[in-house]
Amino acid sequence: MTIMHDSSNPFPETVDRIFTHCRMATMAKGTYSIMENAALAVYGKKIAWIGPMDALPETLGTTWVTDCQNLWILPGFVDCHTHLIWAGSRAKEFEMRLAGASYAEIAKAGGGIVSTVRATRAASENTLFDLAAGRMAHLLTQGITTVEIKSGYGLDLESELKMLAVAGRLQKSCPQQVEATFLGAHALPPEFSDRPDDYIRHVTEAMLPGVKDQGIATAVDVFCENIAFSREQTRQVFEKALDAGFAIKLHAEQLSDSDGTALAAQLGALSCDHLEYLSLKGVQKMAAHDTVAVLLPGAFYYLRETRVPPVDSLRLMNVPIAVSTDLNPGSSPVHSMTPVLNMACLLFGLTCEQALAGATIHAAKALGLADCKGSLAPGKDADLVIWDVDTPADLCYPVGITPVKMVVIGGKTAYTRM
Numbered sequence: 001m002t003i004m005h006d007s008s009n010p011f012p013e014t015v016d017r018i019f020t021h022c023r024m025a026t027m028a029k030g031t032y033s034i035m036e037n038a039a040l041a042v043y044g045k046k047i048a049w050i051g052p053m054d055a056l057p058e059t060l061g062t063t064w065v066t067d068c069q070n071l072w073i074l075p076g077f078v079d080c081h082t083h084l085i086w087a088g089s090r091a092k093e094f095e096m097r098l099a100g101a102s103y104a105e106i107a108k109a110g111g112g113i114v115s116t117v118r119a120t121r122a123a124s125e126n127t128l129f130d131l132a133a134g135r136m137a138h139l140l141t142q143g144i145t146t147v148e149i150k151s152g153y154g155l156d157l158e159s160e161l162k163m164l165a166v167a168g169r170l171q172k173s174c175p176q177q178v179e180a181t182f183l184g185a186h187a188l189p190p191e192f193s194d195r196p197d198d199y200i201r202h203v204t205e206a207m208l209p210g211v212k213d214q215g216i217a218t219a220v221d222v223f224c225e226n227i228a229f230s231r232e233q234t235r236q237v238f239e240k241a242l243d244a245g246f247a248i249k250l251h252a253e254q255l256s257d258s259d260g261t262a263l264a265a266q267l268g269a270l271s272c273d274h275l276e277y278l279s280l281k282g283v284q285k286m287a288a289h290d291t292v293a294v295l296l297p298g299a300f301y302y303l304r305e306t307r308v309p310p311v312d313s314l315r316l317m318n319v320p321i322a323v324s325t326d327l328n329p330g331s332s333p334v335h336s337m338t339p340v341l342n343m344a345c346l347l348f349g350l351t352c353e354q355a356l357a358g359a360t361i362h363a364a365k366a367l368g369l370a371d372c373k374g375s376l377a378p379g380k381d382a383d384l385v386i387w388d389v390d391t392p393a394d395l396c397y398p399v400g401i402t403p404v405k406m407v408v409i410g411g412k413t414a415y416t417r418m
């Protein structure tokens with residue numbers, strides 16, 4: 001797609017910054033939407049104009065110009081599903097699993113999610129913040145400009161609020177946009193063992209009002225699964241969350257088909273995530289309610305799963321497909337988007353174009369941010385990455401390099417190797 005020099009796309013009178021001599025995959029409408037020999041102008045924090053180089057005025061005066069030297073510009077990656085705030089390490093558990101230890105043996109040795117809960121509860125807010133800020137700084141070098149972060153390793157009111165307070169500090173201190181999600185219904189804490197209904201009552205009656213008062217989380221998530229919470233328990237959390245004005249999203253159909261997706265879609269969830277065991281009925285519900293399917297190939301890979309999500313059905317029914325790191329210490333310690341793109345292509349059968357749309361425009365939609373993030377268009381936030389690649393597929397094809405030249409967030413250079 002090339003915008004011709006015409007009066008319907010005039011260069012704006014006032015701009016702050018111009019990126020010249022670039023190739024662009026704008027990812028508009030979920031396709032590459034390529035423009036060659038193009039330029040992009042920023043005013044304030046927004047993209048003011050995109051067009052061909054020959055439409056630039058002859059003099060740019062004192063405007064800040066970044067010559068992209070024919071490199072590629074894509075929208076910054078939106079990582080729409082992470083558990084980025086945690087303390088402790090699960091490396092020993094990884095070794096135990098490789099040596100053949102069962103889930104029960106790992107739990108008996110103090111491993112599993114309970115070990116992350118224990119370490120996260122014990123850590124001070126400052127310690128958690130330092131750990132998380134380091135991860136955010138690394139994600140920036142990987143071209144990730146928006147990050148969703150879930151609570152869910154506290155599992156009591158005080159510790160969940162502590163995690164969300166850390167997310168609030170990251171919102172203020174990191175260049176990336178941070179979207180915080182309350183995931184109190186992530187796992188059953190030890191003090192409620194064998195009493196899941198009591199815990200769900202605690203989540204809805206004590207924790208949700210506290211999270212609402214704190215004012216940092218904008219969405220509520222639930223892990224609906226046979227090892228976590230039932231469809232009925234999920235419904236109880238969602239109904240209270242919606243009453244309180246939160247958006248909702250779901251960890252669904254990862255290890256079995258609990259039919260949580262249909263429930264979440266009907267209730268207007270932004271996204272349903274994982275989806276390896278999603279049924280055709282679930283796909284139809286997602287299509288009918290415009291729910292985003294977030295695929296998490298990192299967790300599939302680390303858990304050595306074999307059943308892949310129904311990508312063909314999702315495509316056929318035009319369900320928007322996003323991809324995300326699922327960054328977490330147990331099942332997806334993946335601190336970069338490019339290997340996720342690679343896994344989405346090789347493990348789940350996405351095309352490179354679909355994987356890149358999944359990490360940009362569809363991921364933005366999964367966070368309710370499609371009007372301001374995820375593609376390059378006038379009026380959207382000037383969140384973009386300059387990549388030293390020959391073609392956008394180079395972001396999906398190799399593993400172990402992230403050829404970032406510059407990360408721009410809100411029009412400002414947030415990271416550069418130029």
Ligand SMILES: [Zn+2]
Pocket residue numbers: 081082083251326
């Ligand atoms: Zn998750």
